[in-house]
Amino acid sequence: MQAVVQEIVGQMGNEKAPLLQVLLAVQDASPRNYVSEEAVRAIARSMRVSRCRVYSTASFYTEISLKPRGRHLIRICGNAPCENAGRAAIMDAIQKELGIKAGEITADGLISLEKVSCLGACYKSPAIKVDHQIYGNLTPEEAVAIIRSLREEFSNEHNGSPVGI
Amino acid sequence: MSTVEITINKKTVRVPENITIMAAAKLNGISLPSLCHHPDQKVKANCRVCAVEVEGSKNLVASCSTMVSEGMKITTNSPRVRETVRTIVELILADHPQECLTCIRSGECELRQLAFKLGMKEVQGVKTVKRLPLDLSTPSLVRDPNKCIKCGRCAEVCHHVQEVGILYSHNRGLDIGVTPEYGKELKDVACVLCGQCVLACPVGAIYEKDDTDKVWEALGNPDKHVVVQVAPSVRVSIAEEFDQPSGSIATSKLVSALRLLGFDRVFDTDFAADLTIMEEGHELLQRLQTGGVLPLITSCSPGWIKYIEHFYPELLPHVSSCKSPQQMFGAMAKSYYAQISGIDPKDIFVVSVMPCTAKKYEAARPEMKDSGYRDVDAVLTTRELGRMFKHEGIDFNSLEDGEFDSPLGISTGAAAIFGVTGGVMEAALRTVYEVVTGQTLEKLEFTGVRGMAGVKASSVNLGGTEVKVAVAHGLAHAKQIMEAIAAGEADYTFIEVMCCPGGCIGGGGQPYGTTNAVREKRIQGLYEVDQKAELRKSHENPAIQKLYEDYLQAPLSPVSHKLLHTTYTNRCQHELQ
Numbered sequence: 031m032q033a034v035v036q037e038i039v040g041q042m043g044n045e046k047a048p049l050l051q052v053l054l055a056v057q058d059a060s061p062r063n064y065v066s067e068e069a070v071r072a073i074a075r076s077m078r079v080s081r082c083r084v085y086s087t088a089s090f091y092t093e094i095s096l097k098p099r100g101r102h103l104i105r106i107c108g109n110a111p112c113e114n115a116g117r118a119a120i121m122d123a124i125q126k127e128l129g130i131k132a133g134e135i136t137a138d139g140l141i142s143l144e145k146v147s148c149l150g151a152c153y154k155s156p157a158i159k160v161d162h163q164i165y166g167n168l169t170p171e172e173a174v175a176i177i178r179s180l181r182e183e184f185s186n187e188h189n190g191s192p193v194g195i
Numbered sequence: 196m197s198t199v200e201i202t203i204n205k206k207t208v209r210v211p212e213n214i215t216i217m218a219a220a221k222l223n224g225i226s227l228p229s230l231c232h233h234p235d236q237k238v239k240a241n242c243r244v245c246a247v248e249v250e251g252s253k254n255l256v257a258s259c260s261t262m263v264s265e266g267m268k269i270t271t272n273s274p275r276v277r278e279t280v281r282t283i284v285e286l287i288l289a290d291h292p293q294e295c296l297t298c299i300r301s302g303e304c305e306l307r308q309l310a311f312k313l314g315m316k317e318v319q320g321v322k323t324v325k326r327l328p329l330d331l332s333t334p335s336l337v338r339d340p341n342k343c344i345k346c347g348r349c350a351e352v353c354h355h356v357q358e359v360g361i362l363y364s365h366n367r368g369l370d371i372g373v374t375p376e377y378g379k380e381l382k383d384v385a386c387v388l389c390g391q392c393v394l395a396c397p398v399g400a401i402y403e404k405d406d407t408d409k410v411w412e413a414l415g416n417p418d419k420h421v422v423v424q425v426a427p428s429v430r431v432s433i434a435e436e437f438d439q440p441s442g443s444i445a446t447s448k449l450v451s452a453l454r455l456l457g458f459d460r461v462f463d464t465d466f467a468a469d470l471t472i473m474e475e476g477h478e479l480l481q482r483l484q485t486g487g488v489l490p491l492i493t494s495c496s497p498g499w500i501k502y503i504e505h506f507y508p509e510l511l512p513h514v515s516s517c518k519s520p521q522q523m524f525g526a527m528a529k530s531y532y533a534q535i536s537g538i539d540p541k542d543i544f545v546v547s548v549m550p551c552t553a554k555k556y557e558a559a560r561p562e563m564k565d566s567g568y569r570d571v572d573a574v575l576t577t578r579e580l581g582r583m584f585k586h587e588g589i590d591f592n593s594l595e596d597g598e599f600d601s602p603l604g605i606s607t608g609a610a611a612i613f614g615v616t617g618g619v620m621e622a623a624l625r626t627v628y629e630v631v632t633g634q635t636l637e638k639l640e641f642t643g644v645r646g647m648a649g650v651k652a653s654s655v656n657l658g659g660t661e662v663k664v665a666v667a668h669g670l671a672h673a674k675q676i677m678e679a680i681a682a683g684e685a686d687y688t689f690i691e692v693m694c695c696p697g698g699c700i701g702g703g704g705q706p707y708g709t710t711n712a713v714r715e716k717r718i719q720g721l722y723e724v725d726q727k728a729e730l731r732k733s734h735e736n737p738a739i740q741k742l743y744e745d746y747l748q749a750p751l752s753p754v755s756h757k758l759l760h761t762t763y764t765n766r767c768q769h770e771l772q
């Protein structure tokens with residue numbers, strides 16, 4: 031972990047890099063899409079700040095997760111414009127396809143589902159965000175298709191073995 | 196000094212430029228409410244209770260963070276200001292346990308005082324908030340997150356004065372908490388238990404673990420011979436608990452008050468400080484003569500010891516093996532004193548009164564029992580002792596003067612200055628100089644190591660050889676020196692480190708309201724004690740001379756080593772590496 035973090039911090043210009051950027055990069059490098067306690071310690075060491083400063087920033091920004099998540103993160107907007115544009119049907123379809131509710135992780139560790147407020151994509155509501163990609167003007171069928179392609183992609187790469195921690 | 200003209204509540208006044216509205220109001224007789232503001236800290240401006248109106252600005256502004264400017268028109272007493280401030284305080288109170296009657300901070304709580312000052316009668320919308328557990332994990336401190344108003348004052352001192360970095364604000368919105376990472380307990384992080392966060396906190400959210408009951412119990416037990424030792428810096432701070440000016444010297448009244456509490460003997464940690472100088476001075480000489488590890492670093496400050504054990508364990512061989520005066524006293528009380536008084540050491544109960552929360556931790560260290568009995572049985576902070584005096588209705592200011600008991604109450608001026616930054620160094624140099632040169636030191640004051648500068652470097656001529664010394668107080672400054680040693684860039688021979696700013700007089704167990712200005716007053720107080728002392732060099736203390744003759748033989752003798760020296764533990768959790 032220390033080596034991974036050291037490299038990320040090094041690439042970002044050492045101790046001067048903004049903590050949030052480092053946290054995001056470390057999170058991206060984590061198979062479970064989160065910042066572990068070990069990573070918090072490693073970042074603190076590499077950047078020579080206190081552990082609780084790192085934790086403070088990590089716990090402040092909703093973009094950072096301090097708990098393991100699925101390798102992929104699906105965020106569904108729960109605000110009014112998306113609600114009016116048929117969010118409920120999308121949510122139902124996704125939950126059914128994944129077999130989990132919002133706030134949960136699929137048993138294979140592949141996908142986390144989160145309900146958030148506004149993705150900044152109101153102009154094409156209803157919208158979801160898969161990792162860094164926004165999908166707008168969605169139908170339930172399209173949402174299900176997106177999930178299936180994520181699964182397919184993963185099993186092609188890994189022959190179906192579960193996601194590591 | 197340039198000034199600006201401003202108007203406060205319709206009155207036109209000139210004030211210095213580059214000051215805040217809050218400071219300008221203060222200069223003109225108005226104390227604005229404040230909570231997150233602290234005179235020694237940088238501006239945080241998160242509580243908003245200091246709001247005032249400034250003409251031309253739509254919103255109220257925070258007076259602690261807004262600078263005055265030419266022609267500024269400020270109103271502090273409008274209905275709008277009053278209404279806003281009361282609403283803000285009401286919101287804080289709605290979230291706050293209504294426990295002032297039994298709260299340790301009650302008498303001196305800034306929030307309670309503010310509520311009283313604003314005449315808060317009823318609090319609307321009191322929430323039944325979930326009670327969070329207290330952190331009782333260390334022998335020194337208690338954290339009560341329920342009373343925390345999230346002002347960030349503790350985090351500021353922990354990160355910027357001490358640079359230990361334990362407390363910080365986490366999460367967002369309603370879940371904000373000021374805690375160690377992951378809400379860990381203090382025992383599971385590298386907290387040094389200095390208690391500087393206690394002094395910084397405006398409310399009762401962090402405080403000393405109260406040991407007064409232990410002491411009441413011992414005092415009430417007829418089978419116990421209860422002796423008390425008082426640290427140097429307590430004599431110049433205890434009177435503040437009884438509304439005397441900061442730094443007032445109250446040694447004799449303190450002794451009388453302790454007798455009134457019922458202690459069998461009232462002794463002085465200063466005695467043990469003189470003993471420490473004998474041991475540590477000779478350790479320095481021995482290391483110089485035998486090519487031992489240098490620089491030698493002092494070991495009297497338990498917060499400092501815990502810090503180096505966590506953060507720079509590879510430098511531990513530099514630390515003097517001498518126990519602190521508190522522990523040396525305990526070891527002597529249960530060996531030498533037991534012998535000369537004919538009292539079974541198992542019946543002796545040693546209480547110390549310390550300016551320090553880390554001393555509670557030090558006394559509880561498992562290795563501190565070289566006489567076969569725990570060196571020190573209970574440690575009270577200055578604040579706890581003040582509470583005991585008040586509990587007994589002792590009218591401190593009108594007491595007659597008392598004198599310490601012999602022999603463990605006899606001391607010199609050199610011991611008194613142990614309580615200030617640079618004092619251990621100065622006391623050691625007085626003795627080492629005379630031992631090395633065989634000559635009488637004419638000028639006792641080593642002014643190069645005095646004062647509030649964070650790191651003080653100086654050099655002393657010891658019979659022909661120049662010896663470089665350095666003094667640091669506050670752990671951020673200690674860290675600078677440790678980094679220099681680790682980098683091989685420090686050519687000092689002897690280094691004094693005290694954990695707290697100003698030394699023990701600024702310790703985390705001292706009366707509330709310990710600001711840097713107050714610290715300076717207490718420093719003056721201790722230098723005055725030294726100035727007026729009959730004896731001012733540790734090696735001239737007749738009680739110490741007799742102790743060596745009759746019991747210890749010589750500094751660094753096998754008996755001394757057994758009872759007065761100790762070992763350290765690597766506690767590194769790889770905080771820095």
Ligand code: SF4
Binds near residue numbers: 296299
């Ligand atoms: S911290 Fe202050 S306001 Fe809160 S219960 Fe204690 S005395 Fe009262």
Ligand code: SF4
Binds near residue numbers: 360389390391
């Ligand atoms: S006791 Fe000292 S090190 Fe511990 S949290 Fe408080 S200020 Fe920080």
Ligand code: SF4
Binds near residue numbers: 343344398401
């Ligand atoms: S513990 Fe005290 S100083 Fe720290 S944030 Fe809470 S109220 Fe402020």
Ligand code: FES
Binds near residue numbers: 112113147
């Ligand atoms: S409301 Fe759904 S993206 Fe903004």
Ligand code: FES
Binds near residue numbers: 229232257259
């Ligand atoms: S005292 Fe000014 S905002 Fe807290």
